[in-house]
Amino acid sequence: MRIVHVMGCEYMSKNRVEVVIGGNIISLQGNESEEHMQRVAKVINEKLAEIQGNYEKMHIGQSKINTLLVLNLADECVKRQQALGSHTTSLQEIKLENEKLKETVKELTLQLAHTREQLAAATHQGKKEHGNRGR
Secondary structure, eight states: OOEEEOSSOOOSOSEEEEEEETTEEEEEEESSOHHHHHHHHHHHHHHHHHHHHHTGGGTOOHHHHHHHHHHHHHHHHHHHHHHHHHHHHHHHHHHHHHHHHHHHHHHHHHHHHHHHHHHHHHHHHHHHHHHHHTO
């Protein structure tokens, strides 16, 4: 996602939207949908409110709050990237196991067909022998 803050500047982007972040109206322009940009602003506002709530009694400055906001969002991003990497590895392992299981099913299907052929041949042979004894 590439969101560009615009203040009277023209950029070659698809969508332009105004969002409220931390009580400030910010004009954004980007290729993402308006709904997406509003969701991004909502996430920022939720995290900002959480941080402000945690440090409310300490009366820290906006600059420090913004730094904590960025650190918290970056921390979540890194954790999600690590989780994604782990899930991707698991998915690859599952796909490999699935391919092995498909091969096993093919082998067992061939063995079953061969066993059925042998059984049919034995049954046919048994009927032939049983039929010859009665004459």
